[in-house]
Amino acid sequence: MSNEDVDSRRRRFLTITTGLGVVGTGFAVAPFALSMAPSERAKAIGAPVEVDISKIKPGAMRTEEWRGKPVWILNRTPDMLKTLPQMDKRLVDPKSEVDTQQPAYATNETRSIKPEILVLVGLCTHLNCSPLAKLKRGGSEGMEGDWLGGFFCPCHGSKFDLAGRVFKNVPAPTNMVVPPHTYLSDSRILIGVDKNKKSKKSKAKA
Ligand code: FES
Structure with missing residues (x-):
């Protein structure tokens, strides 16, 4: 796979995960969690979730x-x-x-x-x-x-x-x-x- 292909796939992934972040509070964790160390990620995923009902x-x-x-x-x-x-x-x-x-x-x-x-x-x-x-x-x-x-x-x-x-x-x-x-x-x-x-x-x- 060429570098251009990799870059374009990466861009697509970032676009998708950034989009998910605005869908709902629960899913906002995903893009941040991916860039965290495992212990920080576990904490974020276990964090309380605030919801507007x-x-x-x-x-x-x-x-x-x-x-x-x-x-x-x-x-x-x-x-x-x-x-x-x-x-x-x-x-x-x-x-x-x-x-x-x-x-x-x-x-x-x-x-x-x-x-x-x-x-x-x-x-x-x-x-x-x-x-x-x-x-x-x-x-x-x-x-x-x-x-x-x-x-x-x-x-x-x-x-x-x-x-x-x-x-x-x-x-x-x-x-x-x-x-x-x-x-x-x-x-x-x-x-x-x-x-x-x-x-x-x-x-x-x-
Ligand atoms: S009945 Fe729900 S998992 Fe078996």
Whole structure:
């Protein structure tokens, strides 16, 4: 390959990665991370990710990246929230009591700090495939007629409701993971930081 070819490929790569940097906060790490030493890169990739949630319309979902994992932010409508109390009998762990790794704000019916905003690591708890969002009720998205909305993992058929709670009789053993996160303001969240956890620690020290 000639030097000109190498230069042109390099230019294309830089153009692409620079472009990615403006797509979303989560992806902004990529161009910087490539030029860092391995330890700095690991730190940057593990760094908290700030997200403006004001543009996520009711019923819509946005994907960010945190620690190399997809993180979903779903703005649930009142109709979506109404489905949650109807799900208990179909779920393994409706109150998220089994998995003690969950943050305290995930151990309620909505599994969220604000009822409408669900923040989830978008990976199936069976073998880490990424489930598909099947947010609409009924069979319009290929689910069964009594489907109330949620997520379906195409790898081995696990199902989760609109709070990421796992259905009975599927391979996934636990609810989807709610990552640590905190609100910086009404419209901004920080993924990767658990303000409540910190305050518990500082209480213990006091
Ligand atoms: S990885 Fe999702 S069901 Fe197996």
